[in-house]
Amino acid sequence: MAALDFIHLDHPLYARELDLRFRVLREPLGHTREQVLFPFEAQSLHLIAHDAGEVVGCVLFHPEDAHGGRLFQMAVAPQLQGQGLGAQLVRTLETGLRERGFTHVHLHARAQVVPFYERLGYAVHGEPFIDVGIPHRHMNKTLAP
Numbered sequence: 001m002a003a004l005d006f007i008h009l010d011h012p013l014y015a016r017e018l019d020l021r022f023r024v025l026r027e028p029l030g031h032t033r034e035q036v037l038f039p040f041e042a043q044s045l046h047l048i049a050h051d052a053g054e055v056v057g058c059v060l061f062h063p064e065d066a067h068g069g070r071l072f073q074m075a076v077a078p079q080l081q082g083q084g085l086g087a088q089l090v091r092t093l094e095t096g097l098r099e100r101g102f103t104h105v106h107l108h109a110r111a112q113v114v115p116f117y118e119r120l121g122y123a124v125h126g127e128p129f130i131d132v133g134i135p136h137r138h139m140n141k142t143l144a145p
């Protein structure tokens with residue numbers, strides 16, 4: 001059973017988070033390890049799922065103003081996908097966002113993952129677009145109090 005925690009960049013498991021993000025989100029696209037880093041890495045909330053010193057899931061949130069921001073780098077280790085961990089990460093992130101006073105979340109969903117976010121209450125808006133070389137949709141959600 002994985003534990004979920006918000007961490008800062010000086011946390012010993014941050015390197016493991018980066019490794020998971022690389023393996024799940026970047027390596028399959030042929031990207032390098034350096035391409036896993038975002039310019040707003042330090043300004044973002046990092047929620048990780050960890051078990052026995054291994055990071056098995058993560059989701060990040062970049063605050064863009066006092067009310068909301070972008071959910072990004074949503075990843076679950078391949079061997080644990082489809083068992084509810086991704087949904088648990090999003091719900092736990094949302095609880096943390098409400099506690100911090102945020103009301104709006106937007107994200108860039110890979111097209112094949114849109115149903116995952118729809119189950120969590122996110123809605124598609126705007127036109128499809130290409131990001132990191134693959135089709136994406138804009139999605140957003142207003143957090144209920």
Ligand SMILES: CC(C)(COP(=O)(O)OP(=O)(O)OC[C@H]1O[C@@H](n2cnc3c(N)ncnc32)[C@H](O)[C@@H]1OP(=O)(O)O)[C@@H](O)C(=O)NCCC(=O)NCCS
Nearest residue numbers: 074075076081082083084085086087109110112113115116
């Ligand atoms: C997408 C991802 C984060 C989902 O996490 P997960 O732990 O596998 O998903 P969960 O088991 O929590 O799924 C929750 C629900 O969404 C559904 N779901 C998950 N992925 C789905 C997909 N690709 N297509 C359709 N439905 C999906 C599940 O069936 C489940 O439905 P239920 O509530 O009816 O049981 C994970 O599969 C992953 O890391 N994929 C590779 C990286 C990626 O694409 N990240 C997203 C970038 S935008």
